[in-house]
Each structure stands twice: as C-alpha cells, then as structure tokens.
Amino acid sequence: MTVNVKTLNDIIAPPGAAASALATEEYFVNMGPQHPIAHGSLRLVVRLDGETVREVIPVPGFVHRGIEKMAEHLSWRQLIHLTDRTDYLSALMNNWAVARTIEQAAGLATNDRIETVRTIVAELQRLQSHALWWGVLGMDLGAFTPFLYGFREREVISEIFEDTIGARLTMNYIQPGGLMYDIHPDFAQKTKRVLAYLKPKIDEYGTLLSGNVILQERLRNIGVLPAARAIALGCTGPVLRASGVPCDLRKVEPYGVYASAEFDVPVGSKGDCWDRYCVRIEEMRQSIRIVEQLIDHIPEGPHTTVKFGARIKVPEGIHYGQIETARGILGVTIVAGGKADAPYRLHFRSPNFNNLWAVTELARGWRIADIIAIQSTLDLVVPDIDR
Amino acid sequence: MALIIDTLPGLAEKIPGGQVLVTSLDWLLNWSRANSLWPLSFGTKCCAIEMLMATGASHQDLSRFGAEVARNTPRQADVMVIAGAIVKKMAPRMRMLYEQMAEPRWVMATGSCAISGGPFMYNSYHIVRGADEVVPVDVYVPGCPPRPEAFFWGLLTLQRMIRRGETVRAPGVRRKPVLSALPQGIAVQDIRAEIHAALEAENVVDVENAAAASPWHGKLRQWMATNLYKP
Numbered sequence: 001m002t003v004n005v006k007t008l009n010d011i012i013a014p015p016g017a018a019a020s021a022l023a024t025e026e027y028f029v030n031m032g033p034q035h036p037i038a039h040g041s042l043r044l045v046v047r048l049d050g051e052t053v054r055e056v057i058p059v060p061g062f063v064h065r066g067i068e069k070m071a072e073h074l075s076w077r078q079l080i081h082l083t084d085r086t087d088y089l090s091a092l093m094n095n096w097a098v099a100r101t102i103e104q105a106a107g108l109a110t111n112d113r114i115e116t117v118r119t120i121v122a123e124l125q126r127l128q129s130h131a132l133w134w135g136v137l138g139m140d141l142g143a144f145t146p147f148l149y150g151f152r153e154r155e156v157i158s159e160i161f162e163d164t165i166g167a168r169l170t171m172n173y174i175q176p177g178g179l180m181y182d183i184h185p186d187f188a189q190k191t192k193r194v195l196a197y198l199k200p201k202i203d204e205y206g207t208l209l210s211g212n213v214i215l216q217e218r219l220r221n222i223g224v225l226p227a228a229r230a231i232a233l234g235c236t237g238p239v240l241r242a243s244g245v246p247c248d249l250r251k252v253e254p255y256g257v258y259a260s261a262e263f264d265v266p267v268g269s270k271g272d273c274w275d276r277y278c279v280r281i282e283e284m285r286q287s288i289r290i291v292e293q294l295i296d297h298i299p300e301g302p303h304t305t306v307k308f309g310a311r312i313k314v315p316e317g318i319h320y321g322q323i324e325t326a327r328g329i330l331g332v333t334i335v336a337g338g339k340a341d342a343p344y345r346l347h348f349r350s351p352n353f354n355n356l357w358a359v360t361e362l363a364r365g366w367r368i369a370d371i372i373a374i375q376s377t378l379d380l381v382v383p384d385i386d387r
Numbered sequence: 388m389a390l391i392i393d394t395l396p397g398l399a400e401k402i403p404g405g406q407v408l409v410t411s412l413d414w415l416l417n418w419s420r421a422n423s424l425w426p427l428s429f430g431t432k433c434c435a436i437e438m439l440m441a442t443g444a445s446h447q448d449l450s451r452f453g454a455e456v457a458r459n460t461p462r463q464a465d466v467m468v469i470a471g472a473i474v475k476k477m478a479p480r481m482r483m484l485y486e487q488m489a490e491p492r493w494v495m496a497t498g499s500c501a502i503s504g505g506p507f508m509y510n511s512y513h514i515v516r517g518a519d520e521v522v523p524v525d526v527y528v529p530g531c532p533p534r535p536e537a538f539f540w541g542l543l544t545l546q547r548m549i550r551r552g553e554t555v556r557a558p559g560v561r562r563k564p565v566l567s568a569l570p571q572g573i574a575v576q577d578i579r580a581e582i583h584a585a586l587e588a589e590n591v592v593d594v595e596n597a598a599a600a601s602p603w604h605g606k607l608r609q610w611m612a613t614n615l616y617k618p
Contacts, residue, residue, distance in 0.1 A: 151444030
C-alpha cells in the first residue's frame with residue numbers, strides 16, 4: 001500500500017495554466033511566522049495567482065514545546081498547570097478537561113458546589129474569550145476601536161478571576177477532585193454586578209461593529225464551509241455550529257451542571273464568516289444566561305474532595321474525556337500504567353488543530369484579504385495547535 | 388516651556404526677550420528616544436495577550452508611557468518585546484527579526500519562558516532556555532505571565548536606561564548590580580559545565596528513566612548539602 005505525500009516541492013511545479021485570460025504567473029507569499037494575522041507564530045504558505053488564492057499550506061510548529069511529552073514526567077496533579085499554556089484563552093476549560101478525565105478514570109467523586117463553580121468560571125471565561133475574539137476580529141479587519149472595547153470587557157471579567165483564582169491568564173484552578181481554592185466571599189455579588197454591566201454591552205457590539213456595512217461585506221458569503229466538509233475536517237465548536245450542525249457537548253453530552261441550566265445552542269445556516277461571527281456573539285448572550293441562572297444557587301460544601309498531597313491512583317488502561325472549550329471539543333486521552341503517579345502517555349485532541357485545516361479549503365479561490373477574515377473567524381490559538 | 392525644563396536634562400538660561408535651553412545633543416537624543424519607543428508586536432504565546440494586547444488596550448493604556456505604537460514590521464520598531472516561549476524552530480526567525488530592526492534597538496524579555504524557558508525548562512526537548520541565548524536582552528520582566536503593571540515597570544526601567552545611555556551593547560557604560568556572590572570553592576566554569584551537561588542530557592530523553600535520574604548532583608548540590616542543611 002502506498003500513500004502519496006504532497007510536499008512543498010510538488011506544489012512549486014505548477015500543475016496547470018491559470019484560469020485568467022491574462023498571462024499571469026503563480027507565486028508564493030509567506031504569511032508568518034511574524035504576521036499580525038497569525039495571533040502567535042503560525043506560517044501560512046499561500047500560492048497566489050494575481051490576488052486570487054490557489055492554495056494555503058499551514059506550517060505549524062513554531063511554538064511546539066512538547067507539552068504532551070513533558071506531562072509524562074509530572075504527577076496527575078502537577079500536569080494541570082501545563083494545560084493552561086496550550087489554549088490560554090480557555091485555560092479553565094482545559095484544566096477541567098484533564099481533571100474530569102482523571103476523575104472519571106480514578107473514580108473520584110465531586111460535589112455540587114465544585115461542579116457549579118466550575119461551570120460558572122468556565123462560562124465566564126468563554127465570555128471573556130469571545131469578547132477578546134470580537135475585539136481582535138475588528139482589529140484584523142482594519143478597525144482598531146473594537147479592540148479597545150473588547151479588552152474593556154475582558155478586564156472586568158479578569159477582576160473576578162483575580163479575586164478568586166489570583167491569576168489573569170494561566171489559572172491552574174480546577175484540580176482533579178475539586179478546586180484549588182474556595183471562591184472569594186464577594187464572588188457572587190461581583191459576578192452579578194459584572195453581568196449587569198455586560199448585558200447591554202453585547203448589544204452595543206451590534207451598533208458598533210456588526211451593523212457596519214464594510215464588516216458585513218467582508219464577512220458575508222466569504223469562506224463558506226458546508227456541514228459535510230466541516231464534519232469531515234473534524235471542525236468543532238462555533239466553526240461547526242455555524243455550518244448548521246447543532247453539536248455542543250454542553251447539550252449533547254452534559255457535564256458539570258449544564259443539564260440543569262437552560263440555554264440555547266446558536267446554529268448558523270450557511271457556514272460563511274458572517275455565520276461564525278453571529279454564532280459567537282449569540283454564545284456570549286447564552287453564557288450570560290447560564291451564569292445568571294447558577295450564580296444565586298451555589299450550594300454549600302467543601303471546595304475539594306481530595307486532600308492536598310494525597311496520591312491519586314489511576315487504574316491502568318486508556319481513558320478518554322472531553323469538554324467543550326471556547327473553540328470546540330478538547331479531548332484528553334490518558335494512557336495510565338507503567339509509572340506509579342504519572343501518565344504513561346497523554347494526548348490532546350485540540351479543537352484549534354482541526355479547525356486550522358479548514359483554512360486550506362475555505363481560502364481557496366478567494367482573495368488574499370479574505371484569508372484575514374477567514375483566519376479571524378476561525379479564532380485560532382496557535383500554542384494550542386503546536387502544544 | 389516650564390514643562391520641558393522639568394523633564395529635559397538641561398539648563399535654561401535667561402536672556403532678554405526669553406530663555407535659551409542649553410543641553411547636550413546626546414542627552415536630547417536619549418531623552419527623545421526613551422519617550423517614543425515603538426514596540427514590535429512579536430508575541431509567540433500567552434504573554435502576548437497580556438504584554439502586547441492588554442497593556443495596549445483600554446484600562447491599562449500603554450500610551451501613557453509613549454510606547455503604544457505597536458508596529459508589525461521590525462523595520463519600524465525600536466524595542467522588541469519577546470512575549471512567550473522561544474522554541475528551536477523559532478529562534479533563527481527571531482534573530483532575523485532582531486537583525487532587521489534599525490539601530491538603536493532594545494529587547495525586553497517578558498515572562499519566565501523568555502527569561503529561562505520557564506515551566507518548559509525541564510524534561511523538554513524543543514525550547515530555547517532563555518531568549519538571551521539568541522539576542523541580547525536589556526530588561527527582564529519576570530512572571531508567568533507578568534502583570535501589566537510589572538510590564539510597565541520594566542518599560543520604565545528601559546526608559547531610565549536609555550536616558551542614561553546604558554545598553555547591553557555598551558557594557559562599559561552599563562552599571563549592572565551584582566546580585567549575588569558565588570559560594571567558595573565553586574567557579575563559574577563549574578556551574579556552566581554543569582548546566583551544559585544537564586542541557587545536553589535533556590536533549591536525549593530517556594523515556595523510562597528520565598524522571599528518576601536527576602541531573603543536579605554536582606558540586607553545587609554538595610555545597611548546599613554541607614553548608615545549608617548543617618544542623
């Protein structure tokens with residue numbers, strides 16, 4: 001059995017004549033690794049004919065730190081802090097994904113307080129992540145003002161995290177069997193204040209950016225991803241939902257206390273950039289709705305069920321757990337056994353890695369400026385791709 | 388005029404009909420350079436969110452210190468803020484960006500990854516242990532990630548250094564404090580050799596025994612055992 005591997009050298013020999021009547025010549029442009037659209041260090045090799053994109057070849061690996069390999073040297077509790085540094089904009093969800101997998105494998109029980117607090121902080125971070133995405137999308141498309149507004153909202157949510165968690169970005173808060181610290185006494189009150197502040201702000205986004213004709217022209221009907229292709233590429237999260245597939249783990253396979261909360265899953269109809277934009281804006285409203293329902297009903301109880309310093313014993317075998325982060329499904333595969341207190345192998349199925357390859361299909365045939373809009377609405381976090 | 392005299396190192400001489408400012412050209416250049424730093428928006432990892440985006444946005448507002456004009460091309464930038472881990476694949480690219488920047492240029496390493504490799508220093512095979520192995524670094528800002536206030540303090544330190552004319556590339560002028568003296572019986576070469584051996588050993592990852600075999604069994608460990616833990 002043979003497999004044809006396409007390398008850069010194969011592509012440099014142009015396969016056919018250009019579609020245009022003009023005598024044009026194909027050429028390559030490197031976007032990245034130092035490029036404002038990369039949001040980190042990502043290299044896109046773009047094969048162009050004039051301004052039309054013929055092919056996009058992503059070259060990841062500029063931030064590869066070997067997190068999965070490093071985790072083999074750390075104990076179950078220690079490896080949580082590494083997950084903050086993969087998709088740093090959904091650090092709490094990453095913590096939760098690993099903690100939940102370990103809990104399921106080791107048979108650790110949690111209580112209602114732990115699960116409720118986890119759900120609330122995860123939704124707050126989803127809100128924060130989408131607010132940041134919205135601001136950066138505006139900046140990518142040439143409007144600097146949304147960036148300032150997006151970060152204004154991010155800062156108020158950061159203050160809640162600073163009180164309870166003590167960190168702004170790398171949280172290391174959700175541990176196997178509980179939480180690192182109990183919530184701040186002022187947590188519920190402050191969160192309610194912030195939610196009341198944020199609610200009208202989401203509508204403000206509509207008047208500031210969504211209604212802008214330039215933005216709509218640059219997003220509508222650009223980069224259409226049909227549902228079948230989205231599923232084939234393994235896209236998850238808002239990218240998949242914008243293509244019309246209502247797949248949200250919070251609904252389909254509820255974890256935490258999502259089953260008791262009432263919320264809707266926004267779904268797009270076409271799968272273009274505009275749908276991905278609208279899905280995320282609507283998700284922000286739904287996140288506020290979830291937190292509002294839960295914030296008054298945080299049950300009493302201890303914040304952890306496992307004593308600090310206690311050894312967590314995970315039975316031998318392969319364990320899998322998954323969670324819906326702000327960018328899609330994060331799956332964690334743990335191979336336990338061999339070593340007493342550490343995983344034999346750890347693997348992340350990260351949402352960004354799969355979503356990245358959608359750009360190879362989406363950008364084909366569009367103009368070079370549309371790559372910016374497509375990349376921005378895919379909302380990639382590069383360190384999560386490279387790990 | 389009064390505002391400028393307050394901050395500009397110089398001397399205002401009163402003459403009939405006004406005043407004349409007497410200063411040296413170096414002072415004037417350094418003063419103006421320090422107050423209009425253009426950072427290169429070069430972020431590889433988490434620190435980029437905090438260092439380059441959150442500080443530049445509302446609430447923190449980097450423009451209070453005259454350094455908010457982030458440039459995407461190194462040819463227009465004065466200061467390179469290394470925000471995030473530098474891996475071996477990125478290191479030559481970072482060096483190239485540094486070479487493209489016009490003189491005078493400064494480098495700030497923010498976050499433990501850029502300073503030493505940070506949380507990825509041990510048991511990893513792909514990280515550069517400190518950005519100063521690749522480019523000369525003027526100011527280090529510790530933290531994981533540093534708070535925006537810490538970044539501002541680092542920026543103010545850089546501005547102070549520029550006003551005094553100190554840089555990494557003018558070491559004779561630089562007044563760098565000596566932080567700690569070495570314990571007796573250990574030379575710098577010993578520590579360097581030990582670190583080198585440790586880094587060499589970590590490049591080859593022995594999957595089964597890597598956790599058990601600790602590379603830190605050299606002279607420094609012995610000295611600590613005999614001197615620090617003596618009853």
